Amino acid sequence: MPALTRGLASNPPAVPEGKDKLRLFDDKLIGFLMEVRASGRVTYYCRYNDARGRQREVRIGRHGDVTLDQARKRAQEIKAAAALGGDPAAERDKLKGVPTFGEFVEGRYLPHVKDKLRSYRDQESFYRLRLKAAWGSRHLDQIRPGDVAELQERLSREGLAGATINRYTAFIKRVFNVALHWEAYEGRNPAQRAQMRREQGRERFLTDAELVALFRALDVEPSRTAACAIALLAATGARRSEVLGARWERIDIDRRLLTVPAVSSKSGRPRYVPLSDAALRILQRVPRGESPWVFPSVVDPDKPVGDLRKAWARVKERAGIEGDLCLHQLRHTYASRLVGQGRSLYEVGQLLGHASTAMTARYSHLAPHRLVEAANMALPDVC
Structure with missing residues (x-):
């Protein structure tokens, strides 16, 4: 098991014929390794055991994006976190598992409320007409209170009434409350403290x-x-x-x-x-x-x-x-x-x-x- 050096990372050995990758483990830091692909690409990983004794592995990054020294330092941090009872790989998997706004609304929220809410048609149209384009590809934990305020301002510039903007806001708040309840992500509801708009009552009656x-x-x-x-x-x-x-x-x-x-x-x-x-x-x-x-x-x-x-x-x-x-x-x-x-x-x-x-x-x-x-x-x- 050779020591991983800068020279080895810059000029890695060839991958054996018939193999798609070669893995080299560091002899100084147990669990720290370098993976060489047939294409010559080099990637750093860290292997450790979690609190249940299961072997886990975390990808640190490609050589070139990070240096060998940076990768080794990160591997030390990962192993220290694991020794203290943490599980960096599980945290990574949880982060990867956070759905986008579009995935959650289309795949889980709207099917759930379809036969439960009388406002289903309105909510479906809110998502389809404006929210899908604005937030559909963004992960739930990437949407912030500022994004909600910015959306409200945009709806106002488009000429929507205060009452309609408030209904959009209430829909967004409900979606995130359901997502938090179902543990689809961890964090706060970005619309929880959103300012509601003043609604103008309509006094128009037919003569x-x-x-x-x-x-x-x-x-x-x-x-x-x-x-x-x-x-x-x-x-x-x-x-x-x-x-x-x-x-x-x-x-x-x-x-x-x-x-x-x-x-x-x-x-x-x-x-x-x-x-x-x-x-x-x-x-x-x-x-x-x-x-x-x-x-x-x-x-x-x-x-x-x-x-x-x-x-x-x-x-x-x-x-x-x-x-x-x-x-x-x-x-x-x-x-x-x-x-x-x-x-x-x-x-x-x-x-x-x-x-x-x-x-x-x-x-x-x-x-x-x-x-x-x-x-x-x-x-x-x-x-």
């Missing part, structure tokens, strides 16, 4: 004239399925997922109810959407086929329609509705009209399926006359 124009535009919309779905959103104030996920078997015409199962309900409990006369008339106009879905996909009738954006854009343009009006604001319009006609916040909250009155309180300013009536009852005859 009576706009509602009339909307339904006239729906009457001539080429996609009858989409037109009926949009009309039912306006007539019930239901959430988009509740209407698009409706099945014929869950519609009780006699009791005038649409049942939203717990798995599809925002509260996690079954919800019952009352069907008004207008809602029943709309359902009677829905093209009825063999699909179990009230609003089936044109591409695959065994699945519900997933996107109304194109039809909604056509309807808005045809109705002459200006501004950034989204489908969800049909729900706000429904609530605002009820409050404006004197219905109590409790009733409105029940119709909308709100879990608490605090969620309905946003509409209280739309019925000031009700508050004035209540205020008059405090001192009716004193002043």
